[in-house]
Amino acid sequence: MKTTLTTLQQRAAQGEKLAVLTCYDATFATLLEAAGVDILLVGDSLGMVLQGQHSTLPVSLHDMAYHTAAVARGATHSFIIADLPFGSYQASPAQALRSAAALMAAGAHCVKLEGGAVMVETVAFLSARGIPVCAHLGLLPQSVNALGGYKVQGKTDSAAQQLLADAQALEQAGACMVLMEAVPAALAKAVTGTLHVPTIGIGAGPDCSAQVLVLHDMLGITPGKRTRFVKNFMEGADSIQAAVNAYVQAVKSGQFPAPEHCF
Ligand SMILES: Nc1nc(=O)c2c([nH]1)NC[C@@H]1CN(c3ccc(C(=O)N[C@@H](CCC(=O)O)C(=O)O)cc3)CN21
Ligand SMILES: CC(C)C(=O)C(=O)O
Ligand SMILES: [Mg+2]
Numbered sequence: 001m002k003t004t005l006t007t008l009q010q011r012a013a014q015g016e017k018l019a020v021l022t023c024y025d026a027t028f029a030t031l032l033e034a035a036g037v038d039i040l041l042v043g044d045s046l047g048m049v050l051q052g053q054h055s056t057l058p059v060s061l062h063d064m065a066y067h068t069a070a071v072a073r074g075a076t077h078s079f080i081i082a083d084l085p086f087g088s089y090q091a092s093p094a095q096a097l098r099s100a101a102a103l104m105a106a107g108a109h110c111v112k113l114e115g116g117a118v119m120v121e122t123v124a125f126l127s128a129r130g131i132p133v134c135a136h137l138g139l140l141p142q143s144v145n146a147l148g149g150y151k152v153q154g155k156t157d158s159a160a161q162q163l164l165a166d167a168q169a170l171e172q173a174g175a176c177m178v179l180m181e182a183v184p185a186a187l188a189k190a191v192t193g194t195l196h197v198p199t200i201g202i203g204a205g206p207d208c209s210a211q212v213l214v215l216h217d218m219l220g221i222t223p224g225k226r227t228r229f230v231k232n233f234m235e236g237a238d239s240i241q242a243a244v245n246a247y248v249q250a251v252k253s254g255q256f257p258a259p260e261h262c263f
Contacts (some may be wrong), residue, residue: 003038003079005110005132005176006165010111012198013037018210019251020200021244024050024067026074033078035244039200040075041212042068042108044083044142049101049216053226056141059085061099065106072107079133081177082108086142089113093125100131110176114140116166120173127174135170137163138204139182150227152263154183167199179212180204181254182229186260203229205262211251218247229261 012018014203023029023040032040046067047059061084082103089096100111110132113119123133138153147153164187167178179197180188185205192199192207201208204241213230216222219240220232233250237243250256 002077005079008038008079009176009198012209014017017251017254018198018200019248020210020212021247022046022076022212022215023071024097026070029071029074029078031241032215032244034074035241036248037078038079039079039210039212040071041112042071042080042082043214044085045214047085049214049222055160057086057144061085061088065102066134068103068106068108070172079110080108081110081112082106084111089122090115093122096122096126097131098127100126100133101178104131110134110212112136112143112179116135116163117169121177122174123170127176128210132176133174134177134179134200136169136179136181137166137170137183138180141181150182152182152184154187156208160184160187163187164191164194167195171197173193180208181229201257203257203261203263206254206257211256213247219243228263229257231256231258231261 018038019037020041020045021032021037023032025047044056044059047053047056064085084099088099103111112134114136116137126133154160179200181220182203186203188201189207198209200210200212202212217230218233220234233243233247237246
């Protein structure tokens with residue numbers, strides 16, 4: 001049976017933790033689906049892990065459509081979210097609609113965009129036109145140059161209040177899910193408790209409705225130092241399938257993320 005937005009929202013509302021991983025190709029789409037991953041995220045992190053870029057900014061809409069189509073061919077019943085890349089949606093709601101349409105035509109079931117209050121009008125515009133939108137809050141990698149690095153967000157009282165207000169405004173505008181990246185666990189818990197739609201966390205503590213990691217990070221093959229919220233699931237696993245199974249089990253049971261993965 002196809003996993004739909006409705007079934008995901010129902011399962012999250014019943015308290016089931018959802019397991020999400022990034023996915024960029026057909027082979028992994030088939031593998032992740034067989035292991036019980038609930039949502040495949042075609043992330044613009046592909047610029048870093050596949051293309052070797054130093055940020056996600058150089059990723060094009062064409063790149064995203066290419067990888068989304070590959071994932072869609074490998075998956076038969078998964079819910080696929082695709083990132084709108086830098087520069088493809090910020091100019092106007094009309095620009096966002098054209099870009100989102102390209103990703104939906106490539107096989108996505110939902111698009112994700114980065115930003116809070118500034119994206120409310122765009123989220124409303126896309127949602128009203130039949131495009132499910134996941135809003136991405138907290139650490140916004142496409143804004144790395146303004147943020148001054150990949151740093152934890154929402155640490156001050158005023159930043160936390162702003163993030164909560166943004167999440168509520170985006171839900172009101174029609175966002176079907178809200179992803180939070182690198183924020184204090186207590187803030188993500190408060191947001192999850194306030195919203196009606198599922199939340200997806202990465203470095204956002206154990207109380208989000210869903211967890212996501214970059215595939216290459218959880219397989220322990222990303223070069224360089226591991227960030228705090230990453231766990232290498234290949235440790236103690238004898239295959240990639242076993243590692244992905246272990247990730248799904250750890251998310252479903254609430255064992256991942258543990259306190260050492262949280263801010
Ligand atoms: N492979 C990969 N995994 C990711 O999770 C990921 C990407 N790439 N590319 C885009 C962004 C960048 N990401 C990051 C990177 C670092 C931190 C991080 O935890 N930074 C440290 C140090 C920050 C500082 O210097 O103050 C932190 O403690 O916040 C968080 C998210 C997440 N995303
Ligand atoms: C890390 C997740 C949230 C993402 O946006 C990506 O993979 O691009
Ligand atoms: Mg992204």
